[in-house]
Amino acid sequence: MFIGAQVSLYPMTSDFVGVILSGLEALAPYRDHLRIQTDDMSTLMVGAPEPLFGAMRDLFAGAARSPAHVTMHATISRGCPGEPDEPSCRCEVLAVAQGLPLADRQAQALAAVQGAPLAGVEIDVQFSLYVLGQDRHMDEIYGCIDFLKSSGTFLTSKNFCTRLRGDAGAVFETLRQAFLRFGPAEGHVTIDLTASANSPSRR
Structure with missing residues (x-):
C-alpha cells in the first residue's frame, strides 16, 4: 500500500519564509519514519498514518505558534x-480495524481522540473524506460523520x-482516525483538508 500527503503551508505575513521554515523544522523527528521531500510548491510525506498525521500536526502547529494568520x-x-x-506505509491498524463492525470502529476512534495529547494551539479545519471504488461508500462516510459529531x-x-475546531492534537487525531477506520483496508481513501489558525475573522 502507498500512504502519503502533499502539504502546502500559507502564512499571511511578510515574514512568510521564517514561518514556513519554523514549521518545517518540526518535521525533524519524523525524517527517520517518513520519506519527506520539499519543493517550491509543497512537501510530500510518505509513510504510515501514525507518523504522517503527527508530522502534519507538528508542521502546522509549529507555524501557527507565530501570531500571523496561517493556513495549510x-x-x-x-x-x-x-x-x-x-x-x-505498513499499518496493522488498517487491517485489524476493517474486520470490525462499524460501531466498534467508531468507539475505537473516539477513544483515540479522547487520549490525544494536547499541542497547545487551537486550530480550525474543514475536510472531506472520499471513499473511492466501493458500492456502499456512503455507509462508511455516514459512519465517519457520526464519529465526528461525537469526537469533541x-x-x-x-x-x-x-x-472541526479545537486543540491541534485532538483535531489531527480526529483526522487520523477518520482516515484509518472508515473505508476498506485495501481500498482507495483520500482526504482533502484545509487548516487555519490565528484568523482575524475569528477575532
Missing part, C-alpha cells in the same frame, strides 16, 4: 492503485465538507 492545504491518500507499494472536535457540517 493537504491532499492525503491511501491505497491509490496508481502508486507502488511502499514498505514504510466537531464544529459544523458544511456543503461537501465537515468543520
Whole structure:
C-alpha cells in the first residue's frame, strides 16, 4: 500500500519564509519514519498514518505558534492503485480495524481522540473524506460523520465538507482516525483538508 500527503503551508505575513521554515523544522523527528521531500510548491510525506498525521500536526502547529494568520492545504491518500507499494506505509491498524463492525470502529476512534495529547494551539479545519471504488461508500462516510459529531472536535457540517475546531492534537487525531477506520483496508481513501489558525475573522 502507498500512504502519503502533499502539504502546502500559507502564512499571511511578510515574514512568510521564517514561518514556513519554523514549521518545517518540526518535521525533524519524523525524517527517520517518513520519506519527506520539499519543493517550491509543497512537501510530500510518505509513510504510515501514525507518523504522517503527527508530522502534519507538528508542521502546522509549529507555524501557527507565530501570531500571523496561517493556513495549510493537504491532499492525503491511501491505497491509490496508481502508486507502488511502499514498505514504510505498513499499518496493522488498517487491517485489524476493517474486520470490525462499524460501531466498534467508531468507539475505537473516539477513544483515540479522547487520549490525544494536547499541542497547545487551537486550530480550525474543514475536510472531506472520499471513499473511492466501493458500492456502499456512503455507509462508511455516514459512519465517519457520526464519529465526528461525537469526537469533541466537531464544529459544523458544511456543503461537501465537515468543520472541526479545537486543540491541534485532538483535531489531527480526529483526522487520523477518520482516515484509518472508515473505508476498506485495501481500498482507495483520500482526504482533502484545509487548516487555519490565528484568523482575524475569528477575532
